Each structure stands twice: as structure tokens, then as C-alpha cells.
Amino acid sequence: MAAAPEVYAFDHPHEAPPRTLKDLLGGKGAGLAEMTSVLKMPVPPGFTIAVPVCRAYRAGGWPEGLSEAIAEHLAKLEATLGRRFGDPADPLLLAVRSGAAFSMPGMMDTVLNLGLNDETVAGLAAASGDEEFAFDSYRRFLMSYANTVLGAELKEPAEAHDAGTSAAAKLEAVKALLAGANVLVPSDPREQLRGAVEAVFKSWDSPRAKAYRARENIDENLGTGVNVQAMVFGNYGDTSGTGVVFTRNPNTGENKAYGDFLPRAQGEDVVAGIARTLDISELGTHLPGTDTVLAQHLAELEKHYRDMCDVEFTIERGNVWILQTRVAKRGAVAAVRAAVQMVDDPVIALTKAEAVARVTPEQREAARAEILAGVSTGGSGGPAIATGLGASPGRVHGKAIFNADDAADAADASDDPIILVREETSPEDVHGMGVSAGILTSHGGLVSHAAVVARGWGIPAVVGAGDLTVTDDAALGPDGTVLFRAGDVITIDGKTGEVWLGQNTDEASEGGGSDTAAAAGEAALAHELPELAILESWAAEL
Structure with a gap:
């Protein structure tokens, strides 16, 4: 008889400290278990499908007994929270996230708000007393599931980003989009859950994940854990929000919290680089008191891990929840x-x-x-054409390339340095990011995908250069004039956030100088x- 698949509640009493069990639980699962069972921090409860289960799935499909193990842990989660998954009156909703032994930011899949359908969304609206919140969560779920699990590759309709459009109208626009594309998101919550778990398993073998592992020399055969967790909602009214924060500045090492947050939002909004985020220093102004609570948790994590930590958090109606922690990637x-x-x-x-x-x-x-x-470049360069956020230090020049595929092709054809210029980067851009001397985006904050990957790889990056409008082959200024096109040389400074035309680096300094x-x-x-x-x-x- 085959051994039962390894599935562990976050508070499972492991024989070793959970933080040491990354090979079993994955990095995210190990962090969740450590914070839950050792530190007793406010972590939404859940369970981890262990890394070996992913290897079994890759070898022979859905493992025998996995459905039963998930159902058993889900029943315990329902009993703990007093809500049922799929209950049309007051539904328990779930998040499904990846978690490999080694950090692979954004390379694998996540699905939030699992369990919503036309019936449960009405129950969520009634139970929360906030129809806008319920419809917003359902819209997000439909788009995420369609693209992440079903591979639809659809772009949200313009109405979904119109501040003047109601959540109900945005939801209907997404439903119409899916119907027009003949994309059917299952309504059965348990079918949704299985689909999301399989999507995380499969994302280990996605082209973007493979490209990232090749750059990082991560073993192809390791696999990923899957974390199934009760949802907490950063989009639940004006006293909610979400963010990512480092306990210290990962560029300079300054002993001060560094990161972004976004009121009335969910986690993907912060890292995707689409929304204009706020500096973590503004948290107390927007959600008074939560900054003090978060600071206490950050201090506790740094003390416990004896290192700089990278922390994802959500605030739901004034309550601070910690969703993830890991030892932070940092610059030299x-x-x-x-x-x-x-x-x-x-x-x-x-x-x-x-x-x-x-x-x-x-x-x-x-x-x-x-x-x-x-020192060698300080003060040189003349007036900058744009300024963003210095997300990963270093001053570099190169030919502007506006597409990740083109960047990879250009790197194969020539040794000339490349600056990848994007509105915002996504995990699908990782093969182009890895061959670039620098990265420039017009959107995104200090913890956006572009910032995190560039910092981890030591690639200079400027993000959130809002004065630029990036098209398929050019960058435009505020008045619509073309500032530079594909192939033009530009210089970026990932410390100051400045961008110049031409080469404004001092190559002579590389030889030592006078x-x-x-x-x-x-x-x-x-x-x-x-x-x-x-x-x-x-x-x-x-």
C-alpha cells in the first residue's frame, strides 16, 4: 500500500524546528509553520502539501490519496474557523500559493479567493455587509483562475480599472469577457481547489520557472510545496490593505523598514507593478495603529531569524495578519x-x-x-530625462529594448549591454531580465516584480518612472514626444532613480584611474x- 501523501497543518508538531524543513515544506511553508507553531504570530490558518507530493505528481499524475488528505485537512480548517468551504450563506474562501525550497519570486502560480461562485458571492456580500468587496473579490477570482489555472491569457476589460465603475459592473464586464472567449471557470469550489493545486504543481515546469532556475542553478527535480490558507482580505473596505516589507533596507542595509503597501487591495496588486503603491512609512497615516503592530512583528521576526527578513502582510479591517516571511535577498x-x-x-x-x-x-x-x-560617476550625466525609484543600485548604460524576447535575441547576437524597458515586468519577462545590464519600468514600486528580481540578481533597476509612457518600441515624455526608441542608448542609476539619454557612465574608472x-x-x-x-x-x- 502506498504511503499517504504528506500534508501538514501549519501548526503540525514537527520533530525539528519548522524553519529547518524547507526541503519538506518549501520555504513559504516552513515560514508559515515557524510563525504559527513557534512564534504564535497572527497567521491565517491552513495546511501545506509537501514538496515530495509535487515530485510524485510530476512523475505519475495526481497521487493516490491526495484528494482524501486535502479533504481531511480542509474539514479541520472549517472546524477551526466555523465556516464551510462552498457554504452559500457565509463561505470560507481559500488562497493557494506555491512555495519551493529556494525563493523564486513570482515564477510560480497563486490563486486567491477560491470558493466563490454566483451563490457564494451573494453569501459573502450578505455576511460582510459589503457588496462592493464581495463583487471585487469575485472578479479577481474569475480573472485569476481563468488565466492561471485554465491558461486563458486574457486581459481585464478597461471597465475593470475605471474608478468610476461599480464593482458589480466590473464583475459583469469580466463575465462577458470570459463568455466571449468561451472560458468556463468551474463553479464547484472543490473542483476549483483541485485545479488550483494542480496549477501550482504544473507551474514548476513553466518556461519562466525554468529560466529562473537556470540562472540560479536550482535543481530541476526539487519541486514545490503548495500552501492552502484561509483568505484574509486587504480589499475589505477602507480599513484594509496589503503590502510587502523588509525589516531593513535591502539596498543599503539601513536599519529601517523598507517596502510598499496599498490600501484596499490584495497582494498581487503590490507586486505586479500595476498600481501606484505607497511607501511603508505612510502606513500609520492611512491605517493608524497598524504601523506599530507591524513594527512589533518585524522586530520579532528579525530577532528570531537573526537576519534581515522579507515579510508579506495583509490588514483586514484594522487587524494585521502575517502571510509570509523569509530571509531577505539583498544587495552587496x-x-x-x-x-x-x-x-x-x-x-x-x-x-x-x-x-x-x-x-x-x-x-x-x-x-x-x-x-x-x-564616486566615479557622481555628478556626471547632465539633466535626467526621467526619475523613478532606485530599486537596485548601480549605474549602467545600454541599448533600450522593449520586449523580453527581443532582449534575449539581442544578447545572443551581440555583447552590447541592454536596458530592458517595460511598463512593468512580469514573470514571463524573466529570460529577458536575466540577460540585461539594467531594468527600467514606468510603473511599480520598491517591491514590484522588477525590483525584487533585479535586486536578487544584482542588476541595477529603476522602477516607477511615472513621467515615462512606455509603448512597444519607444518611451514618451509627459507631452507625448518620443524621448528614445528601441536601440537608442540610455543610462539608468539604480541608486538615485535617474535616467539619461546616451552613455553617462565612466568606463575609465573601471581600470582604476589616477x-x-x-x-x-x-x-x-x-x-x-x-x-x-x-x-x-x-x-x-x-
Whole structure:
């Protein structure tokens, strides 16, 4: 008899600390279990379909016993929350998210608001007393399921983004779109759930996931976990919202929260780069008191993990929920600064050996190069044609390319540097992002897809350059004039967020320059990143 598929509630009593079980639970599942069972943090309850189950699915299809295991855990979740999945009066809704052992931001699939249909949406509206919220959630679900699970590749109608259109009208416009495309989203919640789980399994083998793994040297055969979790709603009225925040600045290492949030929204709105997000420093202004609660959770996570953390959160009617945490990806300067600061921090108290082990010699050299590059190019370049958010530091130039496929082709044909220019990037752009010297987007914030992937790969990036209108082959200024076209050389500065026409980088500095320039560089290093010398002295001692 085959062993039962491995499915674990977030509060399952594992023999080892959950945070160490990424190979079993995946990174997201391990974080959810750690926060639930060890830290007792406000995490919406749920369960994880373990990584080996994905491997079994890839080898032979839907594993025997998996449907029964999911049903058993779903029944326990219903009993815990006092609501039933598919109940037309007061439905329990679910989120289904991926979670591999190694972070693969945006590369695999997520489906939110599972369990909605024409009956349950009426129950949600009645139970919440907010019809706009219920219809908004249903519209989001239909589009997500159609594209993510059914592969429809549809774009929401313009009405769905019109602030003056009611949620009911937006929902009807989406239903009409699906009917016109002959796309049928199942109404049975349990059929929806199975479809979403399978979609996550299948997304491990998507072209974008394969391209990301090739860049990161991640084993193709590992597979992903699937996390099934009770929904909490950031789009539930004016006292709700969602965001992503780092416990420290992942570009500079500054000991200050860094990230974005968006009132009355769901998580995909923040990372997709479509909406204009707000800096996390504004959270308390929009949702008073929640900033204090979130700050307490961030401090607790950093203390527990003894490292910089990347945290996804949702606020539902003033209540803060933590949806995910992981040790944060960071730039070279941030890696150096944070490691040294955490030795001096009495709460974290890294040893010198731990600090040195966290920052490779290659990262130390990259941090040095980043500071020296800022010295050599500082003040040059003339007036910028646009300014956005510096999402990943470094100043680079290259030919503007407006399509990920074209970027990949251009990289194959020539060694000339490329700047990928997009309205916003999506996971489907990852093959073009990986061959680019820099990334520029007109939309998106500090935790958008473009920002997160570029930062993780050390690619300079400017996001949210709102003065630019990006078309298929050109970037336009506010008055509609063409600023540059495909093939034109531009320069971006991922620290300041500035964009220039032409090449505004100092290549001479790469060869070391004069003794005066070298002295200026060393002085800048001592002033801007004294932690580098400290870390290097510790490395020499060890």
C-alpha cells in the first residue's frame, strides 16, 4: 500500500524546528509553520502539501490519496474557523500559493479567493455587509483562475480599472469577457481547489520557472510545496490593505523598514507593478495603529531569524495578519552593512565568524565596486530625462529594448549591454531580465516584480518612472514626444532613480584611474561604507 501523501497543518508538531524543513515544506511553508507553531504570530490558518507530493505528481499524475488528505485537512480548517468551504450563506474562501525550497519570486502560480461562485458571492456580500468587496473579490477570482489555472491569457476589460465603475459592473464586464472567449471557470469550489493545486504543481515546469532556475542553478527535480490558507482580505473596505516589507533596507542595509503597501487591495496588486503603491512609512497615516503592530512583528521576526527578513502582510479591517516571511535577498552593500551592524546589535548578537560567513568575498568586492562606481560617476550625466525609484543600485548604460524576447535575441547576437524597458515586468519577462545590464519600468514600486528580481540578481533597476509612457518600441515624455526608441542608448542609476539619454557612465574608472581618483575612492569607501573595512579585518583575523 502506498504511503499517504504528506500534508501538514501549519501548526503540525514537527520533530525539528519548522524553519529547518524547507526541503519538506518549501520555504513559504516552513515560514508559515515557524510563525504559527513557534512564534504564535497572527497567521491565517491552513495546511501545506509537501514538496515530495509535487515530485510524485510530476512523475505519475495526481497521487493516490491526495484528494482524501486535502479533504481531511480542509474539514479541520472549517472546524477551526466555523465556516464551510462552498457554504452559500457565509463561505470560507481559500488562497493557494506555491512555495519551493529556494525563493523564486513570482515564477510560480497563486490563486486567491477560491470558493466563490454566483451563490457564494451573494453569501459573502450578505455576511460582510459589503457588496462592493464581495463583487471585487469575485472578479479577481474569475480573472485569476481563468488565466492561471485554465491558461486563458486574457486581459481585464478597461471597465475593470475605471474608478468610476461599480464593482458589480466590473464583475459583469469580466463575465462577458470570459463568455466571449468561451472560458468556463468551474463553479464547484472543490473542483476549483483541485485545479488550483494542480496549477501550482504544473507551474514548476513553466518556461519562466525554468529560466529562473537556470540562472540560479536550482535543481530541476526539487519541486514545490503548495500552501492552502484561509483568505484574509486587504480589499475589505477602507480599513484594509496589503503590502510587502523588509525589516531593513535591502539596498543599503539601513536599519529601517523598507517596502510598499496599498490600501484596499490584495497582494498581487503590490507586486505586479500595476498600481501606484505607497511607501511603508505612510502606513500609520492611512491605517493608524497598524504601523506599530507591524513594527512589533518585524522586530520579532528579525530577532528570531537573526537576519534581515522579507515579510508579506495583509490588514483586514484594522487587524494585521502575517502571510509570509523569509530571509531577505539583498544587495552587496546591504549584506556588508547589515552583517556588521548585527554583530553590534545586542538582540541579534552575531559572532564575527557568522558575519564573515554571511558575506562572500565576491559580495565584499561587489560592495567595494558599487561605492567606487558612485564616486566615479557622481555628478556626471547632465539633466535626467526621467526619475523613478532606485530599486537596485548601480549605474549602467545600454541599448533600450522593449520586449523580453527581443532582449534575449539581442544578447545572443551581440555583447552590447541592454536596458530592458517595460511598463512593468512580469514573470514571463524573466529570460529577458536575466540577460540585461539594467531594468527600467514606468510603473511599480520598491517591491514590484522588477525590483525584487533585479535586486536578487544584482542588476541595477529603476522602477516607477511615472513621467515615462512606455509603448512597444519607444518611451514618451509627459507631452507625448518620443524621448528614445528601441536601440537608442540610455543610462539608468539604480541608486538615485535617474535616467539619461546616451552613455553617462565612466568606463575609465573601471581600470582604476589616477592615484588621485584612487585616493578619492578609498576616502569614499571609508566614509560611506566603513563596515567593509571592519568586515575585511574580521575575515583576516579568522
